[in-house]
Amino acid sequence: MLEKVGxxxxxxxxxxxxxxxxxGSRLSQLESQVKSPEIQISLAAIELLGRIGTIDAVQLMVAAIPDAEDDSALSPTLRRRVDQIGRELRGLRDSKTLAFICNKVVEPKRGSPLARSLGARVLGVAGYQDAVDVLVGLLRETRGDVAISALDALGRLKSQDSLEAILRWIRRRGGDVEFQKAGVKAMAQLDPTSGEGILLQLGNHPDFALRTLVLRALAKIDSAASIKRRVEGLEDPAWQVRTAAVQSLKGVRDSSVVDGLIGSLERESGALEPQIVEILIELTGVDLGPDAGPWEEYWQSRRGKFAKNPVAGSDDSPKGRTFVRKADPKAARSPSYFGVEIVSRRLAFIVDVSGSMSSEVSVPQERGGNQTMRRIDLAKDELLRVLDKLRPGTYFNLVRFESGFSQMVKKPIKLSPKSMKRARGFVHGLQPGGGTNIFDSLEFVLEAGYVDTIFLLSDGAPSAGKYTDIDRIADEIKTLNEESQVVIHTIAMGFRSELLRRLAAENRGTYVIAGQ
Known part of the structure; x- marks a missing residue:
């Protein structure tokens, strides 16, 4: 029937x-539709199979996954198809269907590495505990990302029984840094105490990303050796490691921690400075500001009386801050972007210029009332305002995205009259048109390095790029940023966005809702 219509x-x-x-047999009609070269038809057929959710439906989806090591070499069309298949499979919860994925897709060694890798992650997301033994067996795999996906799943399953095997394979695959990083990530989701020795050893690895992940895992171990290594991390040459060290010491009431943080406050500036102050306030109960001097003076008289009592945790999940436009931006002492104060000197601003940015948005004003303007004009105005307020010594970059993306420069450049002129020209040239490629632009900035703070502005759901599924985008960025330790602030222009909320919540940023 389907083949006979346009x-x-x-x-x-x-x-x-x-x-x-x-x-039953009618399901076979969808096989050719899933593999259709017309991507919208292929995606619609896959979505229908996901809603059906039977073993037969899963078989048809898995059969459409290319026999590839991973998705890096796939065409954009094939990648979108695989991404949609992954999205539908991750929504499965039926035990019989999950058992089929475990035993018939993931376990057989002759299957497509990409399908097996995808299947392993599905089992972890679904919380399928019966897959633990199969997943442990995959740790020996060397093709594609199968073993790394198995580690991801074991971490999600909180499989404490698998820790011994994870430690064993981390030792055996000592030269495989990507495997070690995935192993340490899995350990961080378990109780890694019995692996403390390995973590301390990996903490000396030349790869800064691995050292960063080690500190995140050590944060779950309450021992003198763990605390000592985390305090030492405050002096690591890589700022990503120092950021992880600061975060790992949150709530650790030990005098050596306060010593280390005060010393760190003397050396640090930018995005890390307010994080250090926040933890010092939490630990001591006093607020002495961002200068190290008052803290040193205070600590000299209080150090011997410091009590190691646990402090209550706080909810760090951003719930959405409403943007109110300033009447006189020149009156502000410090730079801010959509109400978020800028303390960093290593910044990237990522701006959505998709077609929908030509629509209007109504924004509340500081002195009352609302101002209605085009979304793109509001984005440009706020960007020009913040550029005029950036502090001397700031390095920055501007990135625009629609169906693709482009950047002002390949790497952040230092603030100067010349770079400001270039930046203003870039902003004035922003015009709306095309789709919404959030992932690729974020990935570019994170992989380019050097920045420690990103401001991401968008007014819609992702529709282009390597990934368009919001869960996949959030998961991939969170994974990528576990090594980069960049703060990601997000601005949702004219709507509430679950993706932007998650990106901010999972990357220590602020989520702002700008207008409606």
Missing amino acids: SQARLQILRKLLPRHLR
Whole structure:
């Protein structure tokens, strides 16, 4: 039936079909639709199979996954297809279907590495505890990302019984840094106490990303050796490691921690400075500001009386701050972007210029009332305002995205009259058009390095790029940023965005809602 109608009619049929319409042999009609070169038809067929959710439906989806090591070499069309398959598989919760994925997709050694890797992650997301033994067996795999995906799943399953195997394979695959990083990430989701020795050893590794992850895992071990290594991390040459060290010491009431943080406050500036002050306030109960001098003076008389009592944790999940536009931006003492104060001197601003940015948005004003303007004009105005307020010594970059993305410069440049002129020209040239490629632009900035703070502004759901599924984007950025330790602030222009909320919540940023 589907083959006899045109593309548009076929797309409408696929979107309106219900699972009960396609049972048994009728399901085979979707096989050619899943592999259709017309991507919208392929995605609609995969979504329908996901709603059906039977073993037969899973078989058809898995059969459409290319026999590849990973998705890096796939065409954009194939990657979107695989991404949609992953999205549908991650939504499965039926135990029989998950058992099929475990025993027939993941376990067989001759299957597609990409399919097995995807299947392993699905089992972790679904919380399928019966997969633990199979996943442990995958740690010996060397093709593609199979072993790394197995580690990710074991961490998600909180499988404490698998820790011994994880430690064993970390030792055996000592030359495989990517495996070691994935192993340490998994350990951080378990109780890694019995692996403290390995973590302390890996803490000396030349790879700064691995050292960063080690500190995150050591934060779960309450021992003198763990605290000592985390305090030492405050003096690591890599700022990513120092950031992880600061975060790992939150709530640790030990005099050596206060010693280390005060020393760190004397050396640090930018995005890390307020984080250190926040923890010092938490530990001591006093607020002495960002200068190390008052803290040193205070600590000299209080150090011997410091009590090691636990302090209550706090909820760090941003709930959304409403942006109110300043009447006189020149009156502000410090730079801010959509109400978020800028303390960093290593910045990147990522701005959505998709077609929808030509729409209007209504923004509350400081002196009352609302101002209505085009979204792109509000974004440009606020960006020009903050550029005029950046502190001397700041390094920055500007990135625009629609269906693709482009950057002002390849790497952040130092603030100067010349770079300011270039930046203003870049901002004035921003014009709306195209789709919304959030992932690729964020990935570029994180991989380019050097920045410790990102401001991401968008007014819509992702529709282009390597990944468009919001869960996949959030998970991938969180994983990528575990090594980079960049603060990501997000601005949702004219709407509430679960993706932007998650990106801020999971990357120590602030989530702002700008207008409606």
